[in-house]
Every structure is written in structure tokens, then in C-alpha cells.
Amino acid sequence: MDYLEWIKSRRSTRKYQTRPVEDEKLTQVIEAGRYAPSGGNNQTTHFIVIRNPEVLDRLAKLAEQAFAKMEEPPDMYRSLRSAVQASKRGGYVFHYHAPVLIVTANQKNYGNNMVDCACALENMMLMANGLDLGSCWINQLRWLNEDPEILAALRVLGLTEDERVYGSLALGYADREGGLPDRRPLPRTGNPVTYV
Numbered sequence: 001m002d003y004l005e006w007i008k009s010r011r012s013t014r015k016y017q018t019r020p021v022e023d024e025k026l027t028q029v030i031e032a033g034r035y036a037p038s039g040g041n042n043q044t045t046h047f048i049v050i051r052n053p054e055v056l057d058r059l060a061k062l063a064e065q066a067f068a069k070m071e072e073p074p075d076m077y078r079s080l081r082s083a084v085q086a087s088k089r090g091g092y093v094f095h096y097h098a099p100v101l102i103v104t105a106n107q108k109n110y111g112n113n114m115v116d117c118a119c120a121l122e123n124m125m126l127m128a129n130g131l132d133l134g135s136c137w138i139n140q141l142r143w144l145n146e147d148p149e150i151l152a153a154l155r156v157l158g159l160t161e162d163e164r165v166y167g168s169l170a171l172g173y174a175d176r177e178g179g180l181p182d183r184r185p186l187p188r189t190g191n192p193v194t195y196v
């Protein structure tokens with residue numbers, strides 16, 4: 001695959017097989033994230049890699065409970081509203097049952113915290129595509145990154161007191177024929193370019 005085709009064919013996967021991700025592949029995805037650029041070469045992105053199904057279930061339940069308690073103001077971000085409504089209905093699993101969730105955290109008082117995590121997440125998504133793995137950016141733990149119960153659960157997993165979550169990655173084999181992610185590029189109707 002040439003580089004541009006590889007970038008264009010990265011798509012979000014939202015249905016996963018239970019098949020575990022091989023350690024070798026997982027290590028490569030994490031390395032891709034760790035080698036992302038960071039503001040001032042800060043390198044404070046913290047990768048918390050969760051593979052334990054019980055831990056994933058617990059986080060999913062805590063997130064569902066937190067969303068279910070939220071009010072829905074009219075100007076609420078559309079995706080957040082969907083999470084809230086799905087949680088109120090019950091059975092909401094924010095990581096789509098992916099066998100791996102890589103949480104990216106960073107220093108809460110660092111100005112580039114979210115963008116550094118975003119660079120790491122994009123690197124990991126591209127690496128996953130190169131390894132025939134599906135992946136999807138997961139924002140839910142960021143929306144809940146001041147929720148005391150979620151924070152307490154993440155602290156047990158290694159989040160430090162001065163860190164917060166700025167994004168996560170669901171990772172695994174796509175639940176599709178052949179296990180390969182859907183690689184059909186989404187047409188671009190936005191993202192204008194101005195040449196000068």
C-alpha cells in the first residue's frame with residue numbers, strides 16, 4: 001500500500017471479534033503512539049493498556065452510570081447526547097466490546113495535553129491499519145475525566161493524580177468476514193484547502 005492509500009483507508013471499526021490482539025502487534029501499535037511528536041518534546045503522554053475483560057466491563061458500567069445521570073441541555077454536543085441517551089436506555093458499552101482499550105492520559109496542567117494525545121492516537125490508528133487491526137477513537141473517558149468514580153477506577157490502573165484522560169483507542173480484529181477492517185475511504189466533502 002502506498003502511504004496516501006494507507007492513510008485514506010484508515011477507518012473507524014465499531015464491531016470487534018473477541019479474538020485477542022497478539023502481543024507483538026499490540027507492542028507495535030503502542031510504539032507507534034510513543035513515537036508520535038509532542039509539544040516541546042515533552043513525552044508526557046501516558047498509555048494505559050487495558051486487556052482485562054473484567055476491568056473493561058467495570059469501566060463501561062461506570063461510564064454508563066455517569067452518563068445516565070447527566071442532564072441534556074439543548075446545546076449538548078451531539079455525540080455526548082447520544083452516549084447519554086444510550087446510557088439511559090441501558091446496555092451502553094462505550095468501547096464497542098473491543099478486546100483492547102488504550103487510554104491516553106497526560107498532565108492536566110500541560111497546554112498540549114490533548115493534542116499530544118491526539119498525535120499518539122492517530123499514529124496508533126495508522127499502525128493498527130497497517131497490521132490489519134481495526135481501531136476507533138473513543139472520547140467517552142475524556143468527557144468523564146473529572147468524574148470521581150471513573151478517576152478512582154483509573155487511578156487503580158495507574159493514572160497519576162496530576163493526569164487526566166484526553167482520548168482512548170478501541171483496538172481489535174474487526175467483526176467482519178476475513179476479520180479485516182472496512183478500508184473504503186470516506187469521501188471528503190469538507191476540510192477545504194486554500195492554496196495561495
Ligand SMILES: Cc1cc2nc3c(=O)[nH]c(=O)nc-3n(C[C@H](O)[C@H](O)[C@H](O)COP(=O)(O)O)c2cc1C
Nearest residue numbers: 010011012013014079136137138139140167185186
Ligand atoms: C476527536 C475525535 C473523537 C472521536 N470520538 C469518537 C467516539 O467517542 N466514538 C466513536 O465511535 N468514534 C469517535 N470518533 C471517530 C469519528 O466518528 C470518525 O473518525 C469519523 O466519523 C470518520 O470516520 P472514519 O474514522 O471511519 O474515517 C472520533 C474521532 C475523533 C477525531
